[in-house]
Amino acid sequence: MSTVEPAVTRDQWGTKLGFLLAAIGSAIGLGNIWRYPYVVYENGGGAFLIPYFVALATAGLPILILEYSLGHRFRQGAPAVFHSINPRWEWLGWWQAAISFVICTYYVVILGWCLSFIYYSFGQQWGEDTGAFFIGEYLATSDGAAPTGFWNIGGIQLKVLIPMLVAWALIYYLMQRGVSKGIEMASRVLMPTLIVMLVLIVIRAVTLEGASEGLNVLLTPDFGALGDPGVWVAAYGQVFFSLSIAFSIMIAYSSYLPRKTDLSNSGLIVGLSNAGFEFLAAIGVFAALGFLAVQSDVAVGEVAQSGVVLAFIVFPQVISTLPGLNTVFGLLFFGSLFFAGITSMVSILECVVAAIREKFDLSRKVAVNWICGVAALLSILYVTRGGLFYLDTVDHFVNAYGLVVAGLLQVLLIVWVARTLDEQRAHLNATSYVQMGPWWTVSLKFITPVLLTFMIGWSIWEELKENYEGYPTSGLLFIGGGGVLLTLLVALTLSLNSRPPHDALVHAGKE
């Protein structure tokens, strides 16, 4: 690695705080609000905190800090980093970038839904039957149960398309402005706002009648659940997906950091901010669910949901049932989802932009035009009547078989193939106040590979037991498996191009 300082500096973060907020914004996404609370509830309640802490310490934080060290040491995007380590592994960086690109194509659709529901919050336009409104009226999802309606693509839903295009326009604007003026500027405004909004949501939720019922259900520990391997898989999965590991985001983000940066501490702050945020979100969500359960005279378990159903079907019910300030609560909730999502979305796009620019020596404008243009066209698939099925299927497969496998391969490459873990640790310790010691090495050498392999095996086992969500096998193989395979083929094709990823310094002047 060259130690010569360039005449023209690479694109950099404006301030350390700006980087931290952007990295926290990347990690905090929709899953923190709509996935984590249900995972805790479903996997032993308060007892889940034990495997969660263990997973954070032995996999989440070590991999996150490893990614920081890779980006900071090589100062390039993932394909170029892996090319520098071993040219035959450049494809792995492209695979991560390709997976991130696919995720962008559907993530933006959900941001569009959030925008729509910000609008629908005025006067609670979703009416009494929120499920029928979201699935039937808003998405106009194909008639019939999933197996029969899956392939009924139907027409494009303008109600979904228009907000998605608005989201794309905002994302395009931020991406064109670049790292410091676009992503960092947005993060400096949106992240503090998001935290204030979440605190307001939690204060309102915990002061509602029935909130304690919800919190009891969320936090009462079932220590017997710790004997179930599925609970540990859930903890490692939650930590893995929540920290945006293996997207190659943190490699790109840390490549924009100045030479003298406390990487380990930055990683700890980002990881713990993300975990602290989702813990707070879980308190707010389950307090609100406790209120809904009491009002509806049902058990909390009957209204406890996750993902799309929680956000767009259950929460509108909560908002409509509130004794006052319903619209304000709706704006806070869907605004929080949108802010959490958009800071993650730009980070996912940025790692693709960095990779493409370095390979093809493109200016930011050209790279952003191509990437946003193609992604926007592909995202139209998800605003059709079958869009919800395709989104759900692609999301399931790229997460379970794309990100986790790519994350495992990344660790195996560094630790066991290229054997550069000691060099990475030396780089970290040379720049950081908190030194990476034996726990970091042991976690990455043994614990992380074993756990990620177990997670993959567990996912395959679950897949073979029954079709995911009852979707047809043809749909799962074509849309899900085919999607993952396509990302792999694109990655291999790009890495076959003999031109190595361009040194980042050459195109830095094209900003």
Added chain:
Amino acid sequence: MDTAAIIMLLVGAIGLWGGLVLAIISYNRASRREPQD
């Protein structure tokens, strides 16, 4: 709230938010010792 739930609430709060506060203090201390770029 049940006692067990309150205890786990405290465990989560101290573990996660307390850890975050410590990380921020450590970061600031390091910044003061060696000014970064």
